[in-house]
Amino acid sequence: MAITTKQFQILTDINLVWDFLVDIYDRKNGSGMPAPFFEHAIRASWMDASYSHLDRLWFVAES
Numbered sequence: 001m002a003i004t005t006k007q008f009q010i011l012t013d014i015n016l017v018w019d020f021l022v023d024i025y026d027r028k029n030g031s032g033m034p035a036p037f038f039e040h041a042i043r044a045s046w047m048d049a050s051y052s053h054l055d056r057l058w059f060v061a062e063s
Contacts, residue, residue, distance in 0.1 A: 002060070004007075017038050021035040
């Protein structure tokens with residue numbers, strides 16, 4: 001199993017995050033986070049944007 005990371009870039013990676021959140025969201029059992037939450041969170045007043053340079057995506061490639 002190989003793990004790679006990539007710096008998050010909102011214009012090119014937002015769909016990757018959206019798809020991931022849609023895949024893991026389970027409304028019936030109340031687990032996961034609805035996909036629109038991420039778009040709201042990254043621009044919300046309570047989010048400290050000075051840390052956004054630390055946002056990374058992690059990818060796992062199974063051998």
